[in-house]
Amino acid sequence: MQIALAPMEGLVDNILRDVLTRVGGIDWCVTEFIRVCDRLLPPSQFDKLAPELRLGARTAAGVPMRLQLLGSDPVCLAENAALACELGAPVIDLNFGCPAKTVNKSRGGAVLLKEPELLHAIVREVRRAVPAHIPVTAKMRLGFDTPDGALDCATALAEGGAAHLVVHARTKVEGYKPPAHWEWVARVQDVVKVPVFANGEIWTVDDWRRCREVSGAEDIMLGRGLVSRPDLGLQIAAAREGRDYQPLDxxxxxxxxxxxxxxxxxxxxxxxxxxxxxxxxxxxxxxxxxxxxxxxxxxxxxxxxxxxxxxxxxxxxxxxxx
The missing domain is CATH 1.20.225 (Bacteriocin As-48; Chain A)
Structure with missing residues (x-):
């Protein structure tokens, strides 16, 4: 079982990544997205949002950090991913889940779920551009306004070369409103041959138990639930192993x-x-x-x-x- 800390723009920056990973229970974390438009970004832009690159791409607590890119131009994303790897990124994650209107208007994040062919092209080009030993992963939602195309999108990402998928089990239109549709995580896992992480609406150990039962996913990504309860990862790990654990007071x-x-x-x-x-x-x-x-x-x-x-x-x- 792996437990990851989600990337959340304007919230989980390097400061909160540092503090939360000190608590324990997190296997890896992801940067806020680095927006890629039409040019090769300067190294200073990567350093700004991912200063952990100076520490071997780990937080001060030693938790590995992955670097996330957001954009819609396959070639430009590929070039920036290659630079990120040169700067020390151990994993390149691609954002196809951000629901922010300003991001979607500029063809970034969840709006790309309307174009499975483009998803495939982006992952394919990034996969070709980065060293073979560096994984390329992707985070997606179930769709823009309906989950009808979720399986096509997941298949496109996996066949493009994504080493694993994180599925936020809501559409863009649903935003962060409960519930999360964990049953769709199971459906995604049925059509792809790569690991699938469940994400969305896991606030407590009981939520995690229900998510695992419905989604079948052993691996999870925690976002607001971990920010609100910093030892949630430790609580879940203890529950899974049948250990007693005294929550952080x-x-x-x-x-x-x-x-x-x-x-x-x-x-x-x-x-x-x-x-x-x-x-x-x-x-x-x-x-x-x-x-x-x-x-x-x-x-x-x-x-x-x-x-x-x-x-x-x-x-x-x-x-x-x-």
Whole structure:
């Protein structure tokens, strides 16, 4: 069984990847997508969204990181994938699942699920361009507005050369609204010969059990569920192995929040760092009553020093580091 941390634009950046992988239970993670349009990107663009490349493509905790590209031009994607490999990317992942309107309007993400032939061409060209030992993988949704073409899309990706597929079990139009249609993950696995990861609406161990029963998938990718419950991977692994496990409580989580805040201040300006802190605490309110109280205090706060005090941090930095 493999448990992966999902790529989520504007949420799971290198800071949160670092903090979440420190908890444990995650086998690998994926960068936010790097958008490829019509040119070869400079190395600085890869470094910006995937600074772990400097650490051997691993987080500080040693968890492997994969690099994700998004675009619609097979040749341009292939050229950028080759450069990413030169920079140290151990796996190239292709995004065919992003539901954002701005991304879809520019022919990126889930809108490409309307064009199975293009999916095949993209994976084929990227597979040809990168070294044979570096896997090319793909993340997809069930379709744009209907899952009717999901099997064709999955087949196109697998036959194009994808080493495995991650299936977010909803369409683009459904966004993140429950439920996730895990039965379609099973249908995808029936038509492809590569491993299939189930993704979507796994918030608890019970959700994982239901997902495994319905989808038949042993491998999973966790997104918002892990952000909201940082030790969900450990909980699932323990349940699968029949081990007792004491979930992470709020006191154990606080040092991670403080570390996140420290890194956010170092990376972001005082204007934006508070928003990132509030974003994560807001998601934690789903699992921790203490987070509800903290978020109520943070909600209208923009002063770095005051936020540090609320988090129990002795020292703070309110100047961005270049």
């Amino acid at each position: 709020w006191q154990a989580l606080l040092p991670l929040l403080r570390e996140f805040w420290r890194q956010a201040q170092a990376k972001l300006s005082p204007r934006y760092a508070p928003g990132r802190m509030k974003q994560w605490v807001a998601m934690l309110t789903r699992s921790y009553p203490e987070a509800v109280l903290l978020f109520a205090e943070l909600r209208r706060e923009s002063d770095c020093q005051r936020i540090s005090e609320l988090l129990g941090v002795v020292e703070t930095r309110c100047e961005a580091v270049a």
